[in-house]
Amino acid sequence: MKQQRITENDRTGKGVQATVANSKIYCRNINKIYKSRKNVTVALKAINIEILDNEFICIVGPSGCGKSTLLRILAGLEDATSGEIILDDKILNGPGADRGMVFQAYTLFPWKSVEKNIRFGLDLKKTQKEEADAIVDRYLNLVGLTEFRKSLPKQLSGGMKQRVAIARALANNPKVLLMDEPFGALDPDTKANMQLLLRELWEKEKHTVIFITHDIEEAVFLAQRVYVMSARPGQIMADVPVYLPHKRTLDLKDTQEFINLRKSIHNMLHSKDFKEA
Numbered sequence: 143m144k145q146q147r148i149t150e151n152d153r154t155g156k157g158v159q160a161t162v163a164n165s166k167i168y169c170r171n172i173n174k175i176y177k178s179r180k181n182v183t184v185a186l187k188a189i190n191i192e193i194l195d196n197e198f199i200c201i202v203g204p205s206g207c208g209k210s211t212l213l214r215i216l217a218g219l220e221d222a223t224s225g226e227i228i229l230d231d232k233i234l235n236g237p238g239a240d241r242g243m244v245f246q247a248y249t250l251f252p253w254k255s256v257e258k259n260i261r262f263g264l265d266l267k268k269t270q271k272e273e274a275d276a277i278v279d280r281y282l283n284l285v286g287l288t289e290f291r292k293s294l295p296k297q298l299s300g301g302m303k304q305r306v307a308i309a310r311a312l313a314n315n316p317k318v319l320l321m322d323e324p325f326g327a328l329d330p331d332t333k334a335n336m337q338l339l340l341r342e343l344w345e346k347e348k349h350t351v352i353f354i355t356h357d358i359e360e361a362v363f364l365a366q367r368v369y370v371m372s373a374r375p376g377q378i379m380a381d382v383p384v385y386l387p388h389k390r391t392l393d394l395k396d397t398q399e400f401i402n403l404r405k406s407i408h409n410m411l412h413s414k415d416f417k418e419a
């Protein structure tokens with residue numbers, strides 16, 4: 143099955159086509175093969191994706207299709223077997239503070255308070271105290287944790303820990319926020335509230351976000367555009383624009399428009415073409 147291409151972008155509504163020239167981040171023909179003495183696993187095959195500045199995209203695909211592998215390559219934590227990642231017209235080589243990461247597993251420093259976790263990257267960059275204080279205060283407020291600033295991670299719920307992780311990533315002002323199933327371990331209500339919070343944050347600050355999930359509902363709720371991946375070897379099989387209202391509230395999930403989009407992605411993921419690709 144050929145990848146479906148879109149030419150319009152709902153951010154501008156002006157039919158802007160994502161090209162290398164106006165991409166914020168661009169994956170050019172990424173392949174990843176894991177080789178061991180016994181096995182050769184083709185994890186990713188010919189991945190070409192383009193994300194515009196300030197765009198919120200989700201990548202959805204079945205478990206084991208290579209989503210985390212792709213995100214680690216984007217983060218520079220792992221090398222592709224072939225292909226390139228281009229950020230702001232420069233080919234990336236290794237990790238960098240230009241990309242913020244939030245993972246599913248809780249990754250806070252357990253011995254540091256909430257505010258010191260958020261401050262960590264700013265201290266590394268030797269940001270001046272007053273500026274760092276202001277940034278930390280701002281993100282504590284944006285994620286609703288001002289009164290927990292002195293708490294340790296073990297005193298927080300899972301949702302609160304992920305709010306700190308998001309604040310920590312954003313405090314560094316990354317060019318791209320990379321998120322790998324960050325709400326995957328949360329209970330359904332907390333997960334829904336975190337989706338709402340993340341979308342509100344994006345509406346306020348317009349980061350460029352690449353969010354990976356196997357949850358179709360989550361992808362449709364959050365994204366302006368959803369890339370759909372096939373089962374292994376992971377390939378991008380469709381590029382689906384999400385023409386839903388800009389301001390999203392949880393009751394959107396019950397609308398016919400939302401349900402139709404969710405079903406159409408579900409059908410793509412379960413189609414014969416996809417499985418055999």
Ligand SMILES: Nc1ncnc2c1ncn2[C@@H]1O[C@H](COP(=O)(O)OP(=O)(O)O)[C@@H](O)[C@H]1O
Nearest residue numbers: 176183185204205206207208209210211212374
């Ligand atoms: N370090 C590794 N060595 C060998 N195989 C790996 C490694 N990491 C991932 N894989 C394999 O690559 C495929 C994709 O894995 P992954 O990216 O974790 O998928 P997803 O995040 O979509 O569930 C899986 O078959 C997995 O077993």
Ligand SMILES: [Mg+2]
Nearest residue numbers: 209210211323
């Ligand atoms: Mg994964």
